[in-house]
Amino acid sequence: MGSESVPTTKTCKEVESLVVPLLPNKEIDDVDASSLYDMQSHGTWLHCGYHLTTSIVAPPLLNLPYAVCLLGWNKGMMYLIVGALVTFYTYNLLSLVLEHYASKGLRFLRFQDIAEHILGKAWGRYFVGPLQLAVCYGSVVSLIILGGQCMKTIYSLIWPNGEVEVYQFVMMYGGAVLLVAQVPSFHSLRHINLVSLVLCLSYSAFAAAGAIYIGNSSPEPKDYSIVGSTENKIFGSFTAITMIAASFGNGIIPEIQATIAAPVKGKMFKGLSLCYTVVILTFFSVAASGYWAFGNGTKSFLIDNFIDNNGNVLVPKWFLITTISFIILQVSAVSGVYLQPANILLEKMFVDPTCKPFSLRNVTSRVISRSISVMIATTIAGLLPFFGDVNALIGAFGFVPLDFILPVIFFNLTFKPSKRSCIFWLNLILACVFSLIMVIGVFAATRQIVLDSNAVQSLDRLSDSLRLPSVANSAWNSLSSYLAENT
Structure with a gap:
């Protein structure tokens, strides 16, 4: 190794007090860099609450009025309550499973690891691990989309005739996320996530107040009927359910619990209680006030309703800019949280555990790999400017199995409750019902994205953003023309 590396045993002794080994009998020499450096267990239950709140109480909650719009008052509020109760229940079940193994000396730091232990290596390595990575990385993509859209809105408010396009703001916002991605460990995000908690309370209060202000100011009667054909209503209902699932989704409970210093017993429940206090204050106030x-006429993102079809701002301009600014700031923090599974993988692949965490070799590897990861996410975001639809797909594809299905399966397989007990059948019913919702929800959300997307426009945007040379540009234009003629 270079001059900055040290013998494995010495380095591991230096960091042994900073981490909890992945498995009890695993030698510290064999622990990978992600366990040593990224998954540090120093946090309190308050820090855990900050992480949980940032990962759950995020801008997708501003989709909730639209979800209620697709379901109607009664069903919409009912599904919101069900979503809150079920996720609080399943997150606590998963926490109990993790605590159970921790009490036996098995401290699992990653979702994939506990899945491998309970379901087998194949399930953990080839299903749960990739699924979690996909859903978290997809969340980062959707958040970058949202950040770019919010920046575009502020730009349009200040310079109505400006020529900068949404995808260009998406690229700019990706640069901000790139900076957050360099935070060295999950635990290091605790102060950022405390600020994030304050921000989510702030923009939720502003959004609810703005909706009430507009609702009281509008002379037009409010129509709460569900519009559309029977087919659209059915698919819309499942899209709404998956939006709600995405809003309550987390997908990284084991990683968050891994940030808590031992002993972990009872701390996750306190963190979840803090988080769901914020959930109740924000989710229900925004959903009810927005739909009311x-x-x-509720749009897929509540803030879009604050500007009418003629471009007139329905609330004071400073109020709208402040609200959107809070959202932009919090989105960067949420992106940092959901980058963690990707960061863990990159740390494992490119960072040398025999070197100090901030050695030149490891810092260089970390910065380059994380930067490339964010650049790829930003490029994808520039092609998919449909935040609500992408959010629904992520909810169906990833958050439903990770947050609604797997925790109850893990609990039943770990504690083996009697088949005569209520908890066994409750868990089994939840697993079956949400498996069905997942399948239909993926189809419904994909259908909505297809309806909203324009492939030719996306290709044109990518061509412009990449500034392709003339020969490649000609080929690109030919492909665009072909698609235009055949779609």
């Missing part, structure tokens, strides 16, 4: 104010 705009009825079936």
